[in-house]
Amino acid sequence: MxxxxxxxxxxxxxxxxxxxxxxxxxxxxxxxxxxxxxxxxxxxxxxxxxxxxxxxxxxxxxxxxxxxxxxxxxxxxxxxxxxxxxxxxxxxxxxxxxxxxxGIFNFDESLEKDSVLIAGGTGISPFMSFLQFAIDKKLNPVISLNYGVNNPDLIIIEDLIKEAEQKLENFKYNLYIEKPENGNTKLKFNKGILDIHQIIRQSRELNDAVFYLSGPPAMIENFEQTLKNSGIKQQNIKYDIWE
Ligand SMILES: Cc1cc2nc3c(=O)[nH]c(=O)nc-3n(C[C@H](O)[C@H](O)[C@H](O)COP(=O)(O)OP(=O)(O)OC[C@H]3O[C@@H](n4cnc5c(N)ncnc54)[C@H](O)[C@@H]3O)c2cc1C
Structure with a gap:
């Protein structure tokens, strides 16, 4: 430390x-x-x-x-x-x-393991750090970013997503926008709020992935429970609660 x-x-x-x-x-x-x-x-x-x-x-x-x-x-x-x-x-x-x-919310394990990042709103903050780190260290495991925002103006990391797409071999993202009509983005997106069931389905192909949750406490509690119910091991679920 x-x-x-x-x-x-x-x-x-x-x-x-x-x-x-x-x-x-x-x-x-x-x-x-x-x-x-x-x-x-x-x-x-x-x-x-x-x-x-x-x-x-x-x-x-x-x-x-x-x-x-x-x-x-x-x-x-x-x-x-x-x-x-x-x-x-x-x-x-x-x-x-x-x-x-x-803090102990860090990405040591993901240096070797696949990781699924799930962020609501400004909860994207620690993942900005991680994505930059992964790019600079040329990390190879799969990084799946799942990011929910209210409208396109709040996609704080549009450039970073583009950089990760270019420079990271195994990067993918799912962007969820609640009100896409209130702004513009060139990124592909799903309309609506973060869909944890869809995220779990898409993560099935990954190898013993670690799930990182960052965002409002209600979102984290709900998603953690759903992850556990779907068979994800507790030690593969990490979260950052902002309270
Ligand atoms: C690990 C972690 C990471 C976080 N990261 C972010 C982030 O990146 N961005 C972000 O916007 N927010 C983040 N937060 C939340 C942030 O720290 C504040 O709690 C939040 O912004 C509350 O707003 P406020 O301080 O303006 O509210 P306030 O009304 O000023 O206070 C909110 C709470 O702060 C505590 N508090 C009150 N007085 C004091 C005092 N004198 N000293 C210390 N605490 C006091 C009390 O618990 C109070 O209920 C994070 C929180 C945690 C725990």
């Missing part, structure tokens, strides 16, 4: 996908930190003074790969007080403090 580091970072860019979803691209002051694809960090907007406690923070999955760590990216969904303050107050050029790495 990498040592926990506290580092200062500057907001380089903020990309807005909707009123409630943004990507923050952060430029770390030092590169003396490490993390694994799928791990998360603490982000504080107040300055950290080592002689006092760590300031108020929230945790966010790291959306870029450790193989591309000139910047640190987080995808933020506006929910309550803290993320509201981020949306209202944090601007390009501002300083933030980060504490990382944390």
């Amino acid at each position: 990498a040592a926990i580091r506290k580092i200062q970072a500057r907001v380089k860019e903020i990309i807005s996908y909707s009123d409630t979803v943004r990507k923050y691209i952060l430029q770390p002051a030092k590169r003396s930190f490490d993390f694994k694809a799928g791990q998360f960090l603490h982000l504080a907007m107040d300055a950290y003074d080592p002689s006092f406690n760590w300031p108020e923070s929230r945790v966010f999955s790291i959306a870029n790969s450790p193989t591309r760590k000139d910047f640190i990216e987080v995808l933020v969904s506006r929910k309550g007080k803290f993320t509201g303050q981020m949306f209202e107050q944090l601007k390009a050029g501002d300083e933030v403090w980060l504490k990382l790495p944390y």
